[in-house]
Amino acid sequence: MQELLHSLLVGFSLLLIAEGVLPFLKPKLWREMMVRAIASSDKNLRVLGAVSMFLGLMLLLLARS
Template identity: 85%
Template sequence: MQELLHSLLVGFSLLLIAEGVLPFVRPNLWRELMARAIANSDKSLRMLGAVSMFLGLTLLLLARS
């Protein structure tokens, strides 16, 4: 159980690092991308979320094998 929590903490930490790179390096581009995301429909955002989750799951399964 402790190993699982450690892995989740590492994964979450990497996610936060990846999410923070663009706003740190190019804040104006990040603002523009967020404005575009807000303008998208719920269906488009859900599709983007589904694709992202699928790719993440696929990468996780490849890394675990």
Template identity: 70%
Template sequence: MHELFQSLLVGASLLLIVEGILPFLVPDIWRKIMFKAIASSNLNLRILGSVSMLLGLFLLYLVRS
């Protein structure tokens, strides 16, 4: 159980690091991307989210096997 919790914390930490790279390095581009995301339809955001989750699952499968 302790190992699982530690792995989840490592994963969450890496997610925060990766998500912080773009606004730190190029905030103007990040802001434009966020405005486009706000203007997108719910369907487009759901498709992007599902593709992102499937890619994450695939990468996790590759790493863990």
């Protein structure tokens, strides 16, 4: 159980780091992307989320094998 919590904490930490890179390096581009995301339909955002989750799962499976 301890190892699982540790892995989740590491994963969440890496997520926060990855999410912070673009706003840190290119805040104007990040802001423009957020405006586009807000203007997108729910369907488009769901598809993007599904693709993102699928790619993350594939990378995780690849890394663990």
